[in-house]
Amino acid sequence: MNIQHIKTLGELKKSGYQPRSIKEEVRSNLIEKIRNKENPFTGIMGYEDTVIPDTERALLSKHNILFLGLRGQAKTRMARQMVDLLDEYIPVIAGSEVNDDPLNPLSKFGRDMVVEHGDETPVQWLHRSDRYGEKLATPDVSVADLIGDIDPIKAANLKLSFADEKVIHYGIIPRSNRGIFVINELPDLQARIQVSLFNILQEGDIQIRGFKLRMPLDILFVFTANPEDYTNRGSIVTPLKDRIESQILTHYPKDIETALMITEQEADVPQVQKEIVQVSELIKRLIEQVAFEARVNEYVDKKSGVSARLSIAAYENAISSAERRSILFREKHTQVWISDLTGIIPAITGKIELVYEGEQEGPYQVALNLLDKSIRTVFSQYFPNPDQLKKKRNTGKRSTEEKEPENPYRAITRWFDAGNHLDLLLDMKDEERVAKLYQVSGLHAVVKKYYPQANEQETTLLMELLLHGLAAYSMLSKKMIGARIEFKDLMGSMMNLNQLELGEETDEPDGDDYQS
Structure with missing residues (x-):
């Protein structure tokens, strides 16, 4: 009434x-x-x-x-x-x-x-x-x-x-x-x-x-x-x-699917960014996984909590990283690459409280570690887990008829073992990044083996995931040197590290290196 x-x-x-x-x-x-x-x-x-x-x-x-x-x-x-x-x-x-x-x-x-x-x-x-x-x-x-x-x-x-x-x-x-x-x-x-x-x-x-x-x-x-x-x-x-x-x-989201919906709803993404930058499901899951990793990480204060605002701010930063790159190179359309996720570090460091050991490690290093752990977790959802392959090879005796488990990554690691390396700049044209990825022998073949229906954009993103994922599983060496990410064979990097410890000269460039 x-x-x-x-x-x-x-x-x-x-x-x-x-x-x-x-x-x-x-x-x-x-x-x-x-x-x-x-x-x-x-x-x-x-x-x-x-x-x-x-x-x-x-x-x-x-x-x-x-x-x-x-x-x-x-x-x-x-x-x-x-x-x-x-x-x-x-x-x-x-x-x-x-x-x-x-x-x-x-x-x-x-x-x-x-x-x-x-x-x-x-x-x-x-x-x-x-x-x-x-x-x-x-x-x-x-x-x-x-x-x-x-x-x-x-x-x-x-x-x-x-x-x-x-x-x-x-x-x-x-x-x-x-x-x-x-x-x-x-x-x-x-x-x-x-x-x-x-x-x-x-x-x-x-x-x-x-x-x-x-x-x-x-x-x-x-x-x-x-x-x-x-x-x-x-x-x-x-x-x-x-x-x-x-x-x-109250509690945090109990699964990634719920967290994805919350971030999608809360993130403030201008329409102009949506028209320029495409964000794949893979990237969204990587960003959400960072918050889940932080909530159980030994360096992060669990009693203080990790807000859903971390994922929201990181998502916005990832899109802005791709948009900035598109502005630099006058590209009308682009996607968020995994390398762009270095741009979410400020969103992570401002949203986590560290315990004493984390403070000693440093917020920037902890954020990088969280990002690598996220890549490691999500990688195993898209491709075979390298650790599982190792366990199968090392577990028990096999009969003469039983074959050794196939290693789908052998061609990729062999390319790096041959002395090749790959440098991905944080700021580079999409076509140049794609050309660099195709230089790595076996990278494209692995993606097509597991995702034969993927389009070119999805394929190249999965190729980049392969590199970062294999580095996260210690099958490759990954270093961040200034504004570039360098991928090399793991054994060669370890030998260079030993040379440095012995005081021998190497041809490694100076800079703040991050060894995954």
Whole structure:
């Protein structure tokens, strides 16, 4: 029933309007969505069987909620989407700071308006988007910010005593009455400030500077917290945690497919980049795998977490690397090559927290190692695992009829063993890169053996994957020297390394080398 044309309290009474508490309102609208098989949390992926059902159960129970999880797990997004479970409009007394219900005003201002104007009390309609409050908990947040305080300037202007309720300046929580209020990073809130929330959560009332003030606020509270904060910066005081009825654990995507969908949805890729740069499924999987590798890597602090923002930023950087190259060489179309993934290093180093050993290794080196581990993992999904081939050759005795397992990479490694090497510049024309790849004997043949239907663009990308993958499995040597990647035979590189250790001169170029 559309009753937004109502402008006075008398008209509201005649309409038969019945107010509901915020939690009853959310519960009722959620029930309707569940019956209609509508997802109340659109765009949240990977939580369909875990966090979303837990949240729905909490809201049906009319609970306040604590989302507990590591960084980048959509905790705040979940909270913000709860606004869609509110009624589109609710009536409030016009001019009320605390969204007074015309039929049951809380504040002195609201009560005085009803006494003074009766059924002519003016009513305005508040949209659900205005019924959401959010505060980032920081150590400098005060009780006055959250709850309120006496305003001496208001007292002076109105010539009122400090004992008069009209001199109170309400904080953000009372101003969120009849709405949803979110406190992000709750453990960062000082313990004495957390204590001020006790009464609000349990009894719904507030206390300001000793006023005998009872305001049964009607608020759905949502808190977010990172488990790491319990030891690093602070903790949630036990009585407060006890008053938050439902604690819901969030998590990172459990599989690559979900992670791919999240990155695709969240990445900000301009249309002009989409028209110039093509991103293959292979590249997308390599980028996602970096985040999965980081979450289990010994050099990365697991308690701090690795946000989904790593994959999103890396994806954007990879496309920009290819776009920059196309601008340099005036190419109208290109694709993201594996060599372009060196451009995602800044997106990795800024998104991971390292343990002591990782700090010793250095963030740049750790990022390179993560990228190599990603290539190693994804390589085995496209081509036979070199380690498995070695195991088959070395396991048990064979009969005279049983053949030694075929090594599909023999022609490639032999080409390098013959003293050949390949240099791929980070910035080079696509046609030059393709020509370089075709120089390596056996590279094209292996791709066509396993992917006979691949087009030219897919084939050359898989040829490049072969080089990087064999280097990741220590069948080739890969070095990053300045703005180029050098592939050589592994044994020759090891001999050169031994010569360097013995103090002998080699023809190796100077520079910061990366040996995979």
